[in-house]
Amino acid sequence: MMSILSLEHVSKSYITDGAPVPALRDVSLVVKRGEFVALVGRSGCGKSTLLNLAGAMDFPTSGKLTLDGVVTSSLGDAELTRIRCNKVGFIFQSFQLLPTLSVVENVELPLMLAGKHDVRETALEKLRWVEMESYAARMPYQLSGGQMQRVAIARALVNSPALLLADEPTGNLDTATGDMILNLLRRVVSEQRTSILMATHSVEAAAMADTVVHMRDGAVATS
């Protein structure tokens, strides 16, 4: 199986004030195994909506989604949660580390949610990977933005997801730190053969990807 993710004629409307507002219109897209895809386009064009659907965090209004060979668009909540825990890692623009957990506890969380035991060593190994092991006992508020984002990446990778979804992963960072994060993502693709789908406004970030997909008004632009 060549593709880790495929969308076939996927549409998504949100209901706002009782009326459907289209956010995605007939989107078809494939992410191959080991491919790094950047999703670019203006604010509001549907990038986050697409990532949420790809990560089985929301349901499409119509169309078919396949994640690692499983048709997710026809599954119920419980099955989606299981797939999400096992196959997908998320990196959010705002990091979303849990403030009451230490760095290493944040990274352990996906493993605990997946029912794993003896999670400390696996979490520390991923922290080593993003060069944050020496910060394991710190609390998130004691970190810089770039350090938080590296912890968030460690957390997203700790379950060895087949697909990493990144929503503006460098959006809140200075250029040098952003470059470091992008190089890390590149390494994830080459060393772990993880596939990445990354939404970004940044030209530098898009340049790191193998493939750039342009979106406009909820559709994939054929440029």
Ligand SMILES: Nc1ncnc2c1ncn2[C@@H]1O[C@H](COP(=O)(O)OP(=O)(O)OP(=O)(O)O)[C@@H](O)[C@H]1O
């Ligand atoms: N929960 C929601 N309810 C109603 N409308 C929504 C919701 N989430 C997004 N939208 C609308 O769907 C469209 C696509 O939004 P989306 O967040 O996917 O855009 P985006 O490309 O990620 O934008 P940005 O670059 O600003 O993050 C927008 O018009 C937005 O207002």
Ligand SMILES: [Mg+2]
């Ligand atoms: Mg967005």
